[in-house]
Amino acid sequence: MAESRASTAPVPSPTSPAADRPPSVPPAAFLPAARSAPLPPQAPPTPSASRDRSDPPDSPGRSDRPEGVVRPGLTELRLSAFAGHRRTGFPLGPVTLFAGPSGSGKTTALRAYEALARLAGGAPLAEVFPDPAACVPERARPDAQRRRGFRIGCTADGPEGPVRLDVAVQAEPELRIVGERLTAGGRALLQTALRDPGRRTVQAVWHTAGSAPVTRAPLPDDRLGTALLPLRVAGKTDGQRRVLAAAEQTVLALRSVFACDPRPDRMRAPVRRGSGRLLSGCDNLADVLLRTRSECGRRYAHLVAAVRDGCRGPVADVLAEPLGDGTVRSVLDRGDGIRTDAGRLGDGELRYLALALVLLTGPGVLDVDAPGEVPDAMRGLTVLADGFDRALDPRQRGGLLRLAARMCALGHIRFVGAVADASWAAGAAGVTVVDLDP
Numbered sequence: 001m002a003e004s005r006a007s008t009a010p011v012p013s014p015t016s017p018a019a020d021r022p023p024s025v026p027p028a029a030f031l032p033a034a035r036s037a038p039l040p041p042q043a044p045p046t047p048s049a050s051r052d053r054s055d056p057p058d059s060p061g062r063s064d065r066p067e068g069v070v071r072p073g074l075t076e077l078r079l080s081a082f083a084g085h086r087r088t089g090f091p092l093g094p095v096t097l098f099a100g101p102s103g104s105g106k107t108t109a110l111r112a113y114e115a116l117a118r119l120a121g122g123a124p125l126a127e128v129f130p131d132p133a134a135c136v137p138e139r140a141r142p143d144a145q146r147r148r149g150f151r152i153g154c155t156a157d158g159p160e161g162p163v164r165l166d167v168a169v170q171a172e173p174e175l176r177i178v179g180e181r182l183t184a185g186g187r188a189l190l191q192t193a194l195r196d197p198g199r200r201t202v203q204a205v206w207h208t209a210g211s212a213p214v215t216r217a218p219l220p221d222d223r224l225g226t227a228l229l230p231l232r233v234a235g236k237t238d239g240q241r242r243v244l245a246a247a248e249q250t251v252l253a254l255r256s257v258f259a260c261d262p263r264p265d266r267m268r269a270p271v272r273r274g275s276g277r278l279l280s281g282c283d284n285l286a287d288v289l290l291r292t293r294s295e296c297g298r299r300y301a302h303l304v305a306a307v308r309d310g311c312r313g314p315v316a317d318v319l320a321e322p323l324g325d326g327t328v329r330s331v332l333d334r335g336d337g338i339r340t341d342a343g344r345l346g347d348g349e350l351r352y353l354a355l356a357l358v359l360l361t362g363p364g365v366l367d368v369d370a371p372g373e374v375p376d377a378m379r380g381l382t383v384l385a386d387g388f389d390r391a392l393d394p395r396q397r398g399g400l401l402r403l404a405a406r407m408c409a410l411g412h413i414r415f416v417g418a419v420a421d422a423s424w425a426a427g428a429a430g431v432t433v434v435d436l437d438p
Contacts, residue, residue, distance in 0.1 A: 071380045072158030072253035080151035081137050083108045093432035094408035095415045099422035100436030106418035110384045112152050119224040120254035132171035148172045156253035163246045176221040189243045192225050209239025227251050258366045259384040262354035268343035270327035278366050282354035286330040290320035303360050310352040310396045347391040359407050381413045388417030405430040
């Protein structure tokens, strides 16, 4: 188990060396910058046979990555100035637990992760931050123009090596992106800066290395420039292709995030048949069970085995039982002719069942933004579980953590959870603990 504490020491600005910095783009929006906590060395990709990623692997323990393929993934989350966090960098592994008491910033860290993911998917700024003032550090003072804001960023590792993304957002008086930087190998590949507050654009400069060293163009101030680069960069020069590769790796590492917080009070009643895509609150669990049982018997057998380990009493099967009024309910088959309605299960049992289903399925079943233009072997999914251990007993939380580690070792899924105390996770293989307890 890797254990880390949030770093609080200031470090130099993320500006690249002067020789690599595109001219005329002031870096002031990014001062001061965040320090990254030391990251564990990245394990080499595990060779394996190719598999169709439209359906997640049926057998835990078998990787679906073709030989030599490395899926992009986040290795660091930076909160330079975001709500209660300042100058902090958090290491991220395949399985990461943010641990700390109430008010330590666990939920804030997951919220920042999800915000970056939504921006990478092309969502507008106002949709991602409906209450931007809540993201500004409480003691942040406005500047001479009465502006206040926040800064977040991440590092995405993959075939292009580590790529850093840093974003500065102005929350007051108007919500807008005022600066963005994408760097790789010490070179600034993209920089944006707000030049004219009267215009709803930022001036963007990206690396070209052709007849002109850089390209300049305006970009909207309410969208992530990195996500727009594939539509703006032709890819004719080596420099442009490097920019495209870094941007695509970052976007791919961030997209397909499923923020999951099962709500037992909404999972007990029968539900109408629908799309079969699991909602973040798992309200429609029965509908999804009905779909997944018919699509992949082997994967469903793993779910039944997991539920057998986490629920009281004998469990022979987990079923979705259609009712006469067009609804469907979840039941446990006890194997002796008795079927227990999900409405009779405890909160911990229902949360355990829902989280096990999430870990054993994939983007085709979960209600997430899956990049359809990306080859299946390069797709990934990140599950964000706030209050991961809520209502779970020690046996249930331990079983889910082992299941998460086993599934994340395959490479197609990553898991980030928030818990009040992670001492019970001591010694768990493949788990990174970020301790936020001061």
